[in-house]
Amino acid sequence: KFEQKGETVVLGVRGLIYHGDFHFTSRIIGNDGMVWYHDGMTTGSSCENEGDFDKFSSRKLLKCKGKKLILVVYARVGL
Template structure:
């Protein structure tokens, strides 16, 4: 699916609904803003399964963190670096399927 939208101003944050989509979340997206492309980086992923949500957070330095309040309590666990995981591997996490991808400016 392709849809072209031109922004007058660069959004700080974009959330993309991936529920029931058979697609891999991209590690970055380019948005046309005025007369140039602006790159937004993947910063978060929300997964659903077993009647609750879990998440992955990607920091500016590329660290990939996993959070599940049921199993990790109030802490997030470091999984590695975003550069070492494929976009296909981001589609699922611990048996749960992706429902939302969050992108932000640098």
């Protein structure tokens, strides 16, 4: 979080992008804190529920099905 024009702005994790073997995959974090896995090659247009974001350890977030975390997407919370 940070201050902007006297207001506290909170950013929450909303997405995690992974890369490996010349392929990208992602984890999407919903407003309810649920984590959804997406890999267009294996899940197609669907996502797989992986559970509650708060139950993931930092270590578990660094890798996903053999791919390394390369980007974290944050979005403003509470708008």
